[in-house]
Amino acid sequence: MKRRPRRSTPAALVAVVLLAGCVPAAVVAIQAIFGKVPWISYSGIADRLHATHWNDFVPVLAGAAAALLGLVLLAAALLPGRLVVVPLRGETDSGASRRSYRSTLRAAASDVDGVTAATLKVKRRKVTARVRTARTNVEGLPDAVRTAIERRLAQIAPATTPAVKVRVTSTRSKS
Incomplete structure (x- = not known):
């Protein structure tokens, strides 16, 4: 679809x-x-x-x-526009709306411990997540968010799996 x-x-x-x-x-x-x-x-x-x-x-x-x-x-x-429905893998002709696809991935990123807010940009071949945290030490947080998003992508099973890029912004300074 x-x-x-x-x-x-x-x-x-x-x-x-x-x-x-x-x-x-x-x-x-x-x-x-x-x-x-x-x-x-x-x-x-x-x-x-x-x-x-x-x-x-x-x-x-x-x-x-x-x-x-x-x-x-x-x-x-x-010229073709952006897909309204993201096609999913499988034998049946199925898909997910872009809005629900993005909100599901955003929820996965927000569920990671230490993330206070998350925004996502979903494109055809790339998902860019911007997360905010109140932590001063953000070491390991981008990998945890990337893993959570990739796990959710595996559950959703889109026809083409996008690459995941994570940017972390800390609201507190280290000093």
């Missing part, structure tokens, strides 16, 4: 921009059907566009902005 995130934000942005462009066009068309004076004058827009040259600043800027927006939306559609 390799569920990827939905691309709902770029799709919603495109929908809002298209709606913003279509609403004035529809209002002007309805006004023309009923014989009313339209909000936006077609001849005024046509005269302005005929007077504009391709190498003027405004068309070049608008074209560059449209091309950049198109490239960003194309990249958002084609």
Whole structure:
């Protein structure tokens, strides 16, 4: 199971921009059907566009902005996002949510004697744990935290086991 995130934000942005462009066009068309004076004058827009040259600043800027927006939306559609569900080993198609995966590993790090707080960054191939302790002597604590996280990883059994990196910060000074 390799569920990827939905691309709902770029799709919603495109929908809002298209709606913003279509609403004035529809209002002007309805006004023309009923014989009313339209909000936006077609001849005024046509005269302005005929007077504009391709190498003027405004068309070049608008074209560059449209091309950049198109490239960003194309990249958002084609590039894979971070996995929402971390695949697990085994014959069945199973997985764990990233949030529960991270909180389980953080709980394993926090259960080590001497750790007062733990934060984790979980990436595809690396887990980085930052732990705080009130101890002045932190010797052996990084290894204990690494062992606890690796033990929990063995229990979870992800499809690819990440490397574990531990950083310890002491809240008390040695002197």
